[in-house]
Structures are given as C-alpha cells and as structure tokens.
Amino acid sequence: MKPPFAHKLEHHPAVLEDQAQQAANAQLRLADKITDFAGLMPFVASPAAPTTTSDG
Template identity: 55%
Template sequence: MQPEFVNSSPHHPVVVAHQAQRRADVQLRIADAITAFAGSMPFVYIHAVLFTVWMVFIEPDPWPKLTLIVSLEAIFLSTFVMVGQNRQAAFQQAKADHDFTEQEQELKTNTQLTREIHVLTTELHRRLVEDAGR
C-alpha cells in the first residue's frame, strides 16, 4: 500500500514555509545576514584588530570615543538579538500549532480505526457464536 503523502523535503513543513517567508522579505534577509555575521568569529577578529589599531595608532586618547562607539554597537546588536528571538519564538509557535493540528488529526484517525475494529470484532464474535450454536 502506497502512503498518501510522501514529503520530499528533509525538513518539517513549517520549517519549509518559514524559510520561504524569510527569503521573500528583504528586511528579514538583511537582519539574518547581520545576525549571522555578528555571531561569528570573523566579527570578533575584525573588531579586535580594528580596536587595537585605532587605540594604538590612530587615537591618542581613545576611551571616550571608544565607549561611545562600543555602546552604540551594543545597542544595535542587542536589538538584532531581540529581533532574532522574536522570530524564533514565532517560528516555534507556528511549529507547535502545526504539530498540534497533526496530532489531533492522528488521534481522530486512530479513534475511528479503533471503533471500526471494535465493530468488526463484535461482528466476527457474533458470527462465531452463531456458527458454534448450529
């Protein structure tokens, strides 16, 4: 017997839909790119080199400007982190809703199958009892 639905994607349907939505929105693609870069080691290395060069070679008293720049950068990066957390929460909710719907459908199907098996078993028992009585 062939299954009714064969998922050709290795990912959950909610994941596929979520990825398609993200690809379609330019702002989300930009936010994803910034978040991916900001969470990488190249980001750390670049900052370490730039701040070192700036403090040693460019600015004789780097602390006031450095404090300002690092504070502003932290504000923007923390905002990107919160945006990412909100997107992740929305994705998790969509997946949970999808899973709940699928589980409810599975429960209904299993309940219906159990009822049909009960009816068939009762009928089979009735026929066996009648045949034994003859």
C-alpha cells in the first residue's frame, strides 16, 4: 500500500535529466553498481594492538 502522499512526490527536472544521462552512459551505470555494492559491505575495523616496549 502506498503512503497517501506518494503521488505528490516528484523529482526536480534537473534530477530527472541527470538520472536519464546516467542510465544512458554505460560507464556511469558501472560506477553506480560498484557504489551500490560497496554500500552493502559492512564496515570492518580492525583494532590496533597496543604496542608498548618495556625496558626490563
């Protein structure tokens, strides 16, 4: 079921033009797919082990 305001949401003509250009350009489509894939990857942070030296 669509929200009651869904029919009122429209993109600006400049946004629609940009989307059409991106859809027409194979290089931009590939870049979008790479970006989408990268956005799905969880952020992995490896904790740095503390490095201390002790002079015995």
